[in-house]
Amino acid sequence: MTIRKAEGVVARPRATAAVKPRARRRKGQRSAYLFLIPWMAGALLVTIGPMLASLVLSFTNYNLLGSPQFVGAQNYKQMFTSDPRFWHASGVTLEYVVIGVPLQLALALAVAMLLNRGLRGMSFYRSFYYLPSLLGSSVAVALLWRQIFGADGLVNQALALVGFHHLPNWVADPTWSLGTLVALHVWAFGSPMVIFLAGLRQVPAQLYEAAAVDGAGAWRRFSSITIPMLSPVVFFNLILQMISAFQTFTQAYVVSGGTGGPVDSTLFFSLYLYQRAFTDFDMGYASAMAWVLLVVIGLFTWLAFATSGRWVFYEGEKE
């Protein structure tokens, strides 16, 4: 239907005035900028402007009242030398990323392989398993999580059924509270799973057939075919999930009631930044934290790219 519409435009004969190429190109340039007006306005006003502003603010003290006072690198110095909560928040976030992201990707890959067997109803299953991913970042599910891992929540009731008693209140116990958030992250494994599935379907079946003929077992087929063939997709998922895990906010805020508690055990970097900015109105310090976060994420991304040559295999690539 849409194609026919387009062809209608194409097919209608009309005499065209010969436009000089250069004039046409200039006209093209002008309309290109016309198309880009909204985006350019956004890039300047909502992205570049604020980015530069936050860089400048990070060298000031500013509490929204009065005007910012230039203090040099004091915010950064304070952060690194005399703010234990900053280091603590960094540690919490790093722990979350380092444990949660690989776990989530492993589960996503396992489920994707389970679903990739040419079963009838595959697309239904795929949607079904994707669902938690859709809901995982909602406040509703975070509230549910508070209950599930509470003292008399679902998890403890299930464990009591199989004979465990005297169980902790997981969300209120500093030893376990971060674990509940990792569990939430892992639970929402749907979107990397869908990406893995799409990747698995691109792996030629002949490779497996040939390997089976040569007597390769299931593990060998997995480690020598699936993993190398899928490594670009693993890499892609890793980058995406890592960047978003570094920025986790909503779940931590809701599950801990905005405090990052108990005893700062879920004080994520973003949450601490939020508290510094909008509870303490320490805009300069929060901006400095944001730039540290940017640099750290950039570093991790760079690290992933830099090491990717060793473990990411691109088809058709020459040795």
Add this chain to the structure above:
Amino acid sequence: MTTLPRWGASTNARTQAGNHHRGRRLLTHAVIIVAGIAMIYPLIWMIASSFKPDKLIFTEPGLWSSTWTLQNYVDGWNQIGLPFGLFLFNSLIISVACVVGNLFSCTLAAYAFSRLRFRGSGAMFAFMLVTIMLPFQVILVPQYILFQTIGWTNTFLPLIVPKFLGVDSFFIFLMVQFIRGIPRELDEAATVDGCGPIQIFWRVVLPLMRPALAVTAVFTFIWTWNDFLTPLLYLTDQAKFTAPVGLNAFIDSTGVTSYGPMFAMAILSLIPLFIVFLLAQRQLVQGIATTGLK
């Protein structure tokens, strides 16, 4: 990146399942179904609990209840002062406006990036790609100061206006990829017919990029609906609250003494997501598989 699946990638590998025994296949089905239900059980439990009298939620922890009631929905609706329906309505207004905003700004930018030649296009495109990875924290504080200075706090404007300015680079990238798949011959033929760039955009490209528009609309709606930080930051007047912020107020006001009403409202806040999910499964899956959207 080039080896990532593209739009409409065909299912070439049917895998080695064809000769599996029937029993084995049934077992796989069983495993998938049981694991899936276990995964989704907390949600099912929340739905069941929302229809139980509050005091039975913990004494009868299974799905079954001796009494069913709608009382939680009645109580929850008015629990934090204003009716919860207002928050749902606010969320709906904001989400729909953001969908319109993204469709408007991202299509325009994507068309320029993929089809028009202009000075600085390479640098701008590179910048656009970089902003996809930019953590929002970096612009959070100055953006807040900006919107506060121009008096936009406590309005929906800080949530909506950026979408009209194409700040969701992800969708621009997605659309650029899609437009690149539309044959250029169509543009050229339209040019011969005397169409300028604007007409080509409106009459050739836009009608053909409907799948990309659908993906953008669906994800914008879901993300905006789930967004918590932005409304938390800018909307302080309770009458302006969105559903997630309203839900969060359940803890603030009650310290969660009564789960029933909170669960009931949590479910109401998820219903629009369920509806979108049911209507747009294909777009969701396709969108994720091709671009890695959440």
